[in-house]
Amino acid sequence: MVGFNVRKVLDKQTQVVLFSSTAIALYGYDQGMMSLINTNKSYLSTMGITEESPIVGVIVSIYYLGCAVGAVLASKFADVKGRRPGIFACLATASAGNLLMFVAGFGKMGQSSNLALATMLVGRIVMGLGVGGIDSVVPVYSSELSSDDQRGTALAQEFQANIFGLNMAFIVNIIVTHRLGKWDQWAWRTPIIAMQIYPALLFAGANLLPETPRWLVFNGDEDRAKKSIARVFGKDAVDDRIKELRDAQKQEEEAGSVSYADMLLPSGSQFHPTIITIMGQVNQALTGYGAVSVYGPQIFELLGFGVTESEYITLGNYLFYFMMMTLAWVLIDRVGRRRLMLQGALWLSISFALLTVLGGLASNRQQLSIPRLATGIPSIIVLYLATSVFGIGWLVPPWLIPTEIFPSTARAQGAAISVVIWGLANFAVTLLTPIGFNNLKYFLLLVFAATNAIAWVLTYLYCPETGNRTFEENQEFFSAAAEKGSWRVAKVDGGGYRTLPKGGDDGHEESETSPLLRGRE
Incomplete structure (x- = not known):
């Protein structure tokens, strides 16, 4: 058994997944990192703001603008210098931004809240540049080093590490917050600097990994x-x-060659796959889980729990999220990306509608004489399951599909556009969520129910199934759509791109509306 594990660790494909997973964990770590920092009294005092201030949302959300810019810069760099050098340049940038966040308001700088706030904002932007670049290059790197029928599994495993990063950050936050208190500056600085473990591990393993063969061949080596x-x-x-x-x-x-004009202009050769890429990331943002990840404790407070209770319940939600992500990499290459997203959006819409009702009952519990547990327990169950559904159905596909539908000469640009839209969409969501908390209260959850319904409709109409097909086969969908004069998946190639290709992993097609966990023939 020991010998088997050692061989697995030494296997290059396993090393690629481990490396990519550690890089992707940076994204999750940041989400978990800011969730409790936002309520730390020392942090708020150092920045010269209150917990209700819209600046709290600005500090969180401006990171996503950095991600958008970083994705474009990193994709260009990765096209010219290689995928692997691009990843390491992004890691160095993210590390530098993290250090700026750590020193914000430290020592003499703490005498000026304006200087502390400016340093924090710059640090968030610089860290966003690095993480956005990582999110742009790593999926391309991973997909180019995976076989056609394992691309989804590999990326899903990497994004499970994203949830590990989120959990690690939240656990560090809870430990230092409850040991040091919300007025201790080290209760918010410690979670920030702890992120440096990821770049350190990645730089240490730098020489173990190859450049992608596809990039090398296309660059004459x-x-x-x-x-x-x-x-x-x-x-x-x-x-x-x-x-x-x-x-x-x-x-x-x-x-x-393919330029950004070819991708962004309606007359461009890659306009159709670009719109699919944009739609996927917008739809992911519409699920509302950017808000749940960053503002988890506040969500549970809306559902009637106290501050400390909400923090521990949120931790339980994140741990359950991590465990259930195993189903994502088990299912994504077996049932397909499209079907996961469709069923995910449906159940998320239903879940948020239920949570709206439960939030309303919780806020009026005393007037209605409803026992606290009567709304509390169902709220936990529904939100835990909804978070798992998001992880299984929506966390990975919007990142995976752009790596599968573009030609090699446009794959890095496609991934960059994906991250740009992800950054802009999450900037809007994380900026507006605190405002929604203050003005809409639990009705904010009803907004997410509606946006998930919109995501379902758009996915059903326009998103093709890209799993278990070569890069070239996926590009044939767009050629067929152009010939047909329609982007509707049901009308292209006789609807063949609605499901996995016949003769896939189990030799038969399944309806995209069939239950995911039914017995396999």
Whole structure:
């Protein structure tokens, strides 16, 4: 058993997943990190703001603007210098931003709340530049080093690490907050600086990982590409994969290079896949889980729990989230990305509608003479399950699909656009959520019920199933859509892109509305 585990750790594909997972965990760590810092009295005093101030939301959300810019810069850098150098440049940037956040208001700087706030804002932006770049390059790096039928599993495993990062940050927050108190500056500085463990681990393992063969072939370095293939997939796979990459390179050279104009203008050759990418990230934001991740304790307070109770219940939610994410990488290549998103949006819409009712009952509990547990326990159950549904159905697909639908010459730009839209959408959500708390109260949850319904409709109409198909096969969908003159998935290729291709992992198609966990034939 020990020998088996050692061999698995030494396997290059496993190392790629571990490396990518650690990088993606940075994204989750930041979400968990700010959730309790936002309520720390020392932090608020140092920044010269109150807990109800809209500046709290600005500090959280401005990070996402940094992510949007970082994604564009990193994708360009990764196209020119390589996927792996791009990742390390982003790690260094994220680390620098984190250090700026840590020293904000420290020592003599603490004498000026304006200087402390400015330093924190700059730190958030710089860290966003790095993390946005990581979120842009890592999915491309991972997908280019995965087999066609394992891309979803690999990325889902990496995003489970995202939830690990969220849990780690929240646990560190709870420990230092309850040991030091909300008036101690180290109760908010410690969770910030603890993030440095991720860049340290990644830089330590830098030499273990190869560049992607696809990038090497497309940049004229076949010798290194062959070595990379041998390291990751084995020597027997070298000839076949090199031939596939040469053919793909030839096809894309004939098609010509792809610019951002080709992707963003309606007349552009990659406009359709770009809209699918944008739609996926907007729909993910519409699920409302950016708000739940960052403002989890406040959500439970809306549902009638006290401050300390909400913090521990939120921790339980995050831990359950992490465990249930295992189903994401078990299911994503078996049932497909589209079906997970459709069923996820449906159940999230129902869950938020139920939570609105429970929030209303909780806020009027005394007038209605309702026992506290009568609303509290159902609220916990519904929100825990809703969080799990989001993790299984919506956390991974909007990041995965852009890595599967663009040609190699546009894949990094496509991933960058994905992160830009994710950054802008989450900027809006995390900026507006505190305002929603203050003005809409529990009716904010009804807004999320409606936006999930919108996400379901858009996904059903326009999002193709990209699982268990080669990059080139997925691009054929867009050619067929252009010939048909319709973007409706049901009308393209006889509706063949509504489900996984026949002869997939189990040899038969399933309806996208079939229950996910029914017995397999």
